[in-house]
Amino acid sequence: MKKHNFSSGPSILPQEVFEKASQAIINFNDTGLSVLEISHRSDEFVAVIEEARSLALELLDLENKGYKALFLSGGASMEFLRVPYNLLKKNSKAAYLDTGKWAAGAIKEAKAFGDTVIVASSKDDNYNYMPKDYTIPTDASYFHCTSNNTIYGTQMQEFPETIVPIVCDMSSDIFSRQLDFSKFDLIYAGAQKNIGPAGTTLVVIKEELLDNNHSDRIIPGILDYSAHISKESMYNTPPVFAIYTTLLTLQWLKANGGITVMEERNNTKAALLYNEIDRNSLFIGTAKIEDRSKMNVTFVLKNKLHKDSFDSMWKAANINGLNGHRTVGGYRAAIYNAMPIESVQILVNVMQEFEKTITSK
Numbered sequence: 126m127k128k129h130n131f132s133s134g135p136s137i138l139p140q141e142v143f144e145k146a147s148q149a150i151i152n153f154n155d156t157g158l159s160v161l162e163i164s165h166r167s168d169e170f171v172a173v174i175e176e177a178r179s180l181a182l183e184l185l186d187l188e189n190k191g192y193k194a195l196f197l198s199g200g201a202s203m204e205f206l207r208v209p210y211n212l213l214k215k216n217s218k219a220a221y222l223d224t225g226k227w228a229a230g231a232i233k234e235a236k237a238f239g240d241t242v243i244v245a246s247s248k249d250d251n252y253n254y255m256p257k258d259y260t261i262p263t264d265a266s267y268f269h270c271t272s273n274n275t276i277y278g279t280q281m282q283e284f285p286e287t288i289v290p291i292v293c294d295m296s297s298d299i300f301s302r303q304l305d306f307s308k309f310d311l312i313y314a315g316a317q318k319n320i321g322p323a324g325t326t327l328v329v330i331k332e333e334l335l336d337n338n339h340s341d342r343i344i345p346g347i348l349d350y351s352a353h354i355s356k357e358s359m360y361n362t363p364p365v366f367a368i369y370t371t372l373l374t375l376q377w378l379k380a381n382g383g384i385t386v387m388e389e390r391n392n393t394k395a396a397l398l399y400n401e402i403d404r405n406s407l408f409i410g411t412a413k414i415e416d417r418s419k420m421n422v423t424f425v426l427k428n429k430l431h432k433d434s435f436d437s438m439w440k441a442a443n444i445n446g447l448n449g450h451r452t453v454g455g456y457r458a459a460i461y462n463a464m465p466i467e468s469v470q471i472l473v474n475v476m477q478e479f480e481k482t483i484t485s486k
């Protein structure tokens with residue numbers, strides 16, 4: 126029986142995407158070939174990557190605004206490194222907002238390339254809030270932030286107004302809410318959270334950024350954004366299957382009303398779950414209320430002794446992947462775009478049942 130998968134990554138995708146992707150493994154678009162064996166230079170696959178690139182820009186409302194979309198490999202972690210390599214000039218500095226393990230990972234890589242300023246950090250409180258009052262040095266090469274902190278369940282509700290180019294890791298909330306994406310100069314997102322399987326990363330770059338802010342280093346081709354742009358995202362063999370599956374998800378997104386409709390659904394799902402966490406006498410949410418994520422909902426039991434009985438209840442309800450990240454513990458429910466509200470309702474029902482069982486003892 127298909128599980129209710131609350132795992133934060135790799136994670137749920139729409140069921141019809143799983144079905145179409147598995148069909149394409151047997152016979153891709155009636156070519157008599159598997160998508161796993163077709164040439165990445167074939168007309169059929171070039172059409173896939175081109176549609177995925179243009180659909181990504183269309184959904185973000187960035188068409189004809191000077192942006193390019195790429196599907197690269199190496200995970201979001203590779204962009205932690207590619208960003209400073211391409212954008213941090215030798216005698217300049219980069220500004221970072223430290224909001225969690227992934228942000229800290231990006232900072233660590235930037236430090237290998239030059240001066241790195243941490244404009245604010247929420248590490249002092251185990252990253253359970255978003256820092257708000259901070260100043261971005263106007264001479265920085267770029268400002269880097271993480272829009273949604275997958276592990277801690279916090280999400281940026283506002284982005285700074287600054288003349289400095291903004292680079293944003295949107296791995297776990299891209300396409301989940303309406304933003305003015307043209308405020309960003311570079312957006313990247315590992316596919317395996319909200320758009321596809323592991324193996325590809327969507328990178329959206331404003332070309333002007335590379336013209337004006339390119340670092341003064343010699344950049345190896347595979348790490349050079351300009352090289353990937355000039356080769357139309359085919360610098361080397363791209364992760365064909367991951368890109369094809371991502372295209373299926375983007376098509377599903379568009380057919381289902383795009384980001385606007387997704388955002389409404391995500392708001393409803395998040396409200397349902399947070400209301401239960403706040404109502405239920407046995408649980409407590411871990412993120413500061415105003416900074417709560419609508420993608421990753423983190424909570425703990427007030428009484429740790431109840432852990433075994435809660436765990437066996439949700440597992441019996443066919444729920445998967447509710448354990449918190451190994452570095453923080455507790456619980457974390459990822460309610461990405463593909464998560465149906467019915468599954469969230471099942472989790473809420475389990476929490477209510479659990480409360481009845483415990484309080485009647």
Ligand SMILES: *Cc1c(COP(=O)(O)O)cnc(C)c1O
Nearest residue numbers: 200201202227275294296297315
């Ligand atoms: C998962 C995640 C990453 C790391 O992604 P990889 O593809 O494993 O490198 C980076 N940033 C955020 C926000 C994430 O959620």
